[in-house]
Amino acid sequence: MNRTKEPSFRESVDMMYSRAVAVMDLPPGLEEKIKVCNATYTVRFGVRLRGQIQTFTGYRSVHSEHMEPVKGGIRYAMGVNQDEVEALAALMTYKCALVEAPFGGSKGGLCIDPRQYDEHELELITRRFAYELAKRDLIHPSQNVPAPDMGTGEREMAWIADQYRRMNTTDINAAACVTGKPINAGGIQGRTEATGRGVQYALREFFRHEEDKAKAGLTGTLEGKRVIVQGLGNVGYHAAKFLASEDGAIVTGIIERDGALVNPDGLDVDAVHAWIAKNGGVTGFPDAKHVSEGATVLEEECDILIPAALEGVINLTNADRVKAPLIIEAANGPITSGADDVLREKGVVIIPDMYANAGGVTVSYFEWVKNLSHIRFGRMGRRQEEARHELIVSELQRLSQNLGDAWTMTPDFKAKYLKGADELELVRSGLDDTMRKAYQDMREVWHSRDDVDDLRMASYIVAITKVAASYRAKGL
Numbered sequence: 001m002n003r004t005k006e007p008s009f010r011e012s013v014d015m016m017y018s019r020a021v022a023v024m025d026l027p028p029g030l031e032e033k034i035k036v037c038n039a040t041y042t043v044r045f046g047v048r049l050r051g052q053i054q055t056f057t058g059y060r061s062v063h064s065e066h067m068e069p070v071k072g073g074i075r076y077a078m079g080v081n082q083d084e085v086e087a088l089a090a091l092m093t094y095k096c097a098l099v100e101a102p103f104g105g106s107k108g109g110l111c112i113d114p115r116q117y118d119e120h121e122l123e124l125i126t127r128r129f130a131y132e133l134a135k136r137d138l139i140h141p142s143q144n145v146p147a148p149d150m151g152t153g154e155r156e157m158a159w160i161a162d163q164y165r166r167m168n169t170t171d172i173n174a175a176a177c178v179t180g181k182p183i184n185a186g187g188i189q190g191r192t193e194a195t196g197r198g199v200q201y202a203l204r205e206f207f208r209h210e211e212d213k214a215k216a217g218l219t220g221t222l223e224g225k226r227v228i229v230q231g232l233g234n235v236g237y238h239a240a241k242f243l244a245s246e247d248g249a250i251v252t253g254i255i256e257r258d259g260a261l262v263n264p265d266g267l268d269v270d271a272v273h274a275w276i277a278k279n280g281g282v283t284g285f286p287d288a289k290h291v292s293e294g295a296t297v298l299e300e301e302c303d304i305l306i307p308a309a310l311e312g313v314i315n316l317t318n319a320d321r322v323k324a325p326l327i328i329e330a331a332n333g334p335i336t337s338g339a340d341d342v343l344r345e346k347g348v349v350i351i352p353d354m355y356a357n358a359g360g361v362t363v364s365y366f367e368w369v370k371n372l373s374h375i376r377f378g379r380m381g382r383r384q385e386e387a388r389h390e391l392i393v394s395e396l397q398r399l400s401q402n403l404g405d406a407w408t409m410t411p412d413f414k415a416k417y418l419k420g421a422d423e424l425e426l427v428r429s430g431l432d433d434t435m436r437k438a439y440q441d442m443r444e445v446w447h448s449r450d451d452v453d454d455l456r457m458a459s460y461i462v463a464i465t466k467v468a469a470s471y472r473a474k475g476l
């Protein structure tokens, strides 16, 4: 193995793909067809800002249209480039297949540091970018449906949806042209937290399997497990918050752009998040040691490492020194292909990006379905469900009275049982089911095949099998 040269992000994804297809039996030529990126559109456009025209460069890449629409986020970051967008689009193809979201893979990006612009300027830039993409059907409810990614959120998605609607005034399904919108603009409950929530559900499912925990040398539950997270943005913040507040994990390290915070007794995730929002970084946060070379904290002792910022952070320069026995890739591509080899040799268990951060696209799928059906989940059935539960509870109470009040229900049970599921509960249920099912599909391959010794390879095999079946159904 050549450990001196690091491949690009796209090459890294392709190498992981090739490792999996080498043990699969795909028809001749299909291996190459699935791997290649179908098309990447590059746009350069000008926006008049601060008295002069500024030129921006953006991309929308379509990796595979074996199912349509294609789906994938739009990233705002200075490092955006064609290679990165194509790697992320390929991951979207495999991710959607793995979690059975009926989409092909796509991704977009704009070379911009959003922190350098005020809200009005960002709106002008976003609307212009959306215009350029929408007029080529690269934003379209049945062709290409973007979502948030690094540097974008529901605000940008609302601008994109509005821009599309202005250009397609008679399209009754206009709201389905983009997901991750705010609730008042056609969004769905639970989308903002969805990717972080999915990371939590993925870890819960992993911890349900003794055999899998044993491979990482871990025992017990998430309670008391030491967690280090890199990137306290949308994904990292929600994952860390839920793991700490709902599962009893201890967040001992948080790595951000301006260094890392370390506290073996646990960091208050909400307090750190609020500090970053107010001060622009983690520097100065009390009750923790500040490490100015933040990335070195990736190498600290912990039980679970959650890279949730950007790609390539665990690479050939530091993989040898990573001590975590379990890494869950909340970000896309945080481990390079070379580092993946090093970590596997060390026996580290990696829950791969394609699965780990699929919560976002899963709930985006629910939002898209909601937009196309023009009705909120739970609206038709909730009260009917409550009425039926009420019937059972009153009948049980009547029977109990007949027996001289032999048994009574705990008030908590009654209140919980009588409450019908609202949209948020249905979204969480659907997400939990998706994360459990996809994990079980992966581990089935992981444990049943002698030629598969890690979850990443298993995830590719499950995903590629499904994409190949779609191609075959199309007669290819």
Ligand code: NAD
Residues within 6 Å of the ligand: 148, 149, 150, 151, 152, 195, 230, 231, 232, 233, 234, 235, 236, 255, 256, 257, 294, 308, 309, 310, 311, 330, 331, 332, 333, 357, 358, 360, 361
């Ligand atoms: P975000 O912009 O909300 O957050 C990124 C965070 O990482 C920010 O807090 C930023 O300050 C921090 N960061 C940036 N560079 C860093 C560095 N060098 N070191 C440490 N911290 C750094 O982005 P996000 O939406 O949370 O996305 C994070 C990752 O998750 C990306 O890889 C993205 O592709 C992936 N992802 C996001 C979603 C989603 O729904 N938002 C879905 C799937 C995957």
